[in-house]
Amino acid sequence: MTRIVVVTSGKGGVGKTTTSAAFGTGLALRGYRTVVIDFDVGLRNLDLVMGCERRVVYDLINVINKEGNLNQALIKDKRVENLFILPASQTRNKEALTLSGLEEVMESLRERFDYIICDSPAGIEHGAMMAMHFADEALIVTNPEVSSVRDSDRIIGMLASKTQRAERGDTPVKEHLLLTRYVPSRVTSGDMLSAEDVQEILAIPLIGVIPESPDVLRASNSGIPITLDESSHAGQAYHDVVARFLGEDRPLRFLNTHKKGFLSRFFGG
Amino acid sequence: MAGFMDYFRFSRRNNSAAVAKERLQIIVAHERGVRHGPDYLPMLQQELLAVVRKYVQVSDEHIKVTMDKDGEYEVLELNISLPESARNAQDGEP
Numbered sequence: 001m002t003r004i005v006v007v008t009s010g011k012g013g014v015g016k017t018t019t020s021a022a023f024g025t026g027l028a029l030r031g032y033r034t035v036v037i038d039f040d041v042g043l044r045n046l047d048l049v050m051g052c053e054r055r056v057v058y059d060l061i062n063v064i065n066k067e068g069n070l071n072q073a074l075i076k077d078k079r080v081e082n083l084f085i086l087p088a089s090q091t092r093n094k095e096a097l098t099l100s101g102l103e104e105v106m107e108s109l110r111e112r113f114d115y116i117i118c119d120s121p122a123g124i125e126h127g128a129m130m131a132m133h134f135a136d137e138a139l140i141v142t143n144p145e146v147s148s149v150r151d152s153d154r155i156i157g158m159l160a161s162k163t164q165r166a167e168r169g170d171t172p173v174k175e176h177l178l179l180t181r182y183v184p185s186r187v188t189s190g191d192m193l194s195a196e197d198v199q200e201i202l203a204i205p206l207i208g209v210i211p212e213s214p215d216v217l218r219a220s221n222s223g224i225p226i227t228l229d230e231s232s233h234a235g236q237a238y239h240d241v242v243a244r245f246l247g248e249d250r251p252l253r254f255l256n257t258h259k260k261g262f263l264s265r266f267f268g269g
Numbered sequence: 270m271a272g273f274m275d276y277f278r279f280s281r282r283n284n285s286a287a288v289a290k291e292r293l294q295i296i297v298a299h300e301r302g303v304r305h306g307p308d309y310l311p312m313l314q315q316e317l318l319a320v321v322r323k324y325v326q327v328s329d330e331h332i333k334v335t336m337d338k339d340g341e342y343e344v345l346e347l348n349i350s351l352p353e354s355a356r357n358a359q360d361g362e363p
Binding site for chain 2: 145146149150153154157187190191192193194197200201202
């Protein structure tokens with residue numbers, strides 16, 4: 001049974017595309033047939049973050065308009081088996097993304113994939129609504145910062161009222177809170193909202209906390225999803241998110257400030 | 270003792286996360302109230318405010334319109350807090 005997962009946030013720049021790439025790659029590494037769809041029509045970027053920007057020929061809008069078929073538009077990842085990318089159009093306007101056209105594409109994708117990851121554009125306009133429409137589950141990417149938390153709450157409200165599940169009265173979209181760009185030392189010093197604070201305000205289950213890390217920028221610079229960087233804490237935290245998503249029990253990691261003991265400080269350890 | 274109290278005052282000033290949390294809890298609760306209410310609620314609030322303003326100058330934050338469910342009944346609650354000056358003017362009248 002295919003699951004459709006939307007990666008959304010309301011606010012821009014919080015890490016939706018990074019998360020879509022990392023999460024999709026993590027699922028594919030575990031053997032699930034996974035496709036990541038870029039819904040940001042006109043501002044395509046998933047291809048760049050996943051390192052396949054030079055292989056884009058056809059896109060989602062082409063498939064909807066039947067100017068190309070799904071096989072032509074799907075880009076197979078060269079590093080990870082079972083991982084595919086469906087890019088957004090860079091030239092069309094957003095209205096080309098129609099609900100009926102999208103439904104048809106989703107139905108074809110359901111036959112071929114275990115997980116369909118929808119990378120939502122920022123905002124609450126058409127593209128974001130399309131990205132969440134068919135979702136079974138949602139990763140709500142949030143930074144520990146006031147505007148991001150407020151926007152996430154807005155998006156949570158829309159998931160509960162504007163999706164297909166809401167319209168049909170089915171069981172609601174399953175929501176997961178994903179905190180990104182977390183700096184434990186600033187939480188300790190009282191300058192940053194803690195994971196507990198954000199979770200308490202938004203009142204949805206926490207699926208993971210990704211620490212702020214220079215590795216994330218390095219990964220996107222090179223077009224490599226962060227989950228392929230085994231040494232990075234952020235990459236490991238994303239692997240934990242995938243594990244929890246699949247029902248495994250994993251304790252939260254990388255939440256503690258590295259307090260240097262007296263001796264290690266003394267000896268420079 | 271003074272130094273001890275200063276420490277607390279200092280740490281509170283530094284705890285901007287606590288301020289953020291409090292502000293978020295208030296605004297999010299308010300916005301959820303609007304979200305779950307009927308569509309006409311914001312408009313109703315604006316029009317009521319306009320009527321009240323014919324008589325008393327009140328600002329936007331001094332009027333609250335909320336819709337609550339109380340068992341089988343829906344309760345429309347209208348809360349207007351009059352500014353201090355308006356109340357004084359009224360008291361002053363013979």
